[in-house]
Amino acid sequence: MVTMQVARKKSHCKVLGPGLRSVIWFHGCCRKCPGCIADTMNETAVYETICPEKLADWVSENKNIEGITLSGGEPLMQPLDELAKFLTLVKRQSDLSVLCYTGYTLEELQEDKEMKNVLLLIDVLIDGEYRQELDKGQRWRGSGNQRFHFLTPRYRNKAGEWYAANERQIEIELDMNGKLQISGVPSRDFINKLTAELQRREINVDFS
Numbered sequence: 126m127v128t129m130q131v132a133r134k135k136s137h138c139k140v141l142g143p144g145l146r147s148v149i150w151f152h153g154c155c156r157k158c159p160g161c162i163a164d165t166m167n168e169t170a171v172y173e174t175i176c177p178e179k180l181a182d183w184v185s186e187n188k189n190i191e192g193i194t195l196s197g198g199e200p201l202m203q204p205l206d207e208l209a210k211f212l213t214l215v216k217r218q219s220d221l222s223v224l225c226y227t228g229y230t231l232e233e234l235q236e237d238k239e240m241k242n243v244l245l246l247i248d249v250l251i252d253g254e255y256r257q258e259l260d261k262g263q264r265w266r267g268s269g270n271q272r273f274h275f276l277t278p279r280y281r282n283k284a285g286e287w288y289a290a291n292e293r294q295i296e297i298e299l300d301m302n303g304k305l306q307i308s309g310v311p312s313r314d315f316i317n318k319l320t321a322e323l324q325r326r327e328i329n330v331d332f333s
């Protein structure tokens with residue numbers, strides 16, 4: 126049986142979408158965007174396989190969140206029936222918003238009938254592959270080619286504000302295993318400098 130592969134979860138995050146959000150980083154992406162900050166996550170063999178019910182249960186345990194953010198990796202390379210089931214369960218048991226990152230363009234996704242069922246469950250899609258030369262510090266977006274698609278009315282009145290926002294925030298935390306984890310959309314340049322410094326101090330780091 127094919128199940129979803131999750132590289133990392135974070136119950137409360139303030140830097141990947143509006144409000145406080147639970148974030149799921151799915152494992153794997155077939156693209157090789159130069160400068161991708163998730164490259165270590167995409168290549169690592171360490172991930173959790175999880176069914177829609179268990180993942181929805183985890184979301185339901187996370188209090189005071191405004192929504193969930195699907196990141197990766199490439200969320201839309203996961204088994205689409207499982208992803209649709211997971212999002213259906215989340216929507217059924219809450220009014221949480223769903224924000225999803227993808228390296229595909231919306232136009233590419235709309236060619237796939239099964240994908241359309243998943244898109245119906247997403248409030249905001251941030252689409253397009255990462256292009257390092259267009260990385261100008263846009264909030265929540267890795268590069269300027271990536272677009273917000275307001276697939277439901279939920280945040281449609283925020284479009285102007287979201288496109289104009291030009292500050293990036295990241296969250297850095299040390300997990301119980303002594304591993305440093307970064308959440309957000311830091312630039313590749315920032316990551317390179319930080320990695321060099323941390324390696325000098327012999328500290329492991331996961332970027333997402």
Ligand code: SF4
Pocket residue numbers: 154155156157158161162163164167197198199227228229253254255
């Ligand atoms: S689509 Fe996203 S995760 Fe995949 S390689 Fe490009 S930047 Fe990385």
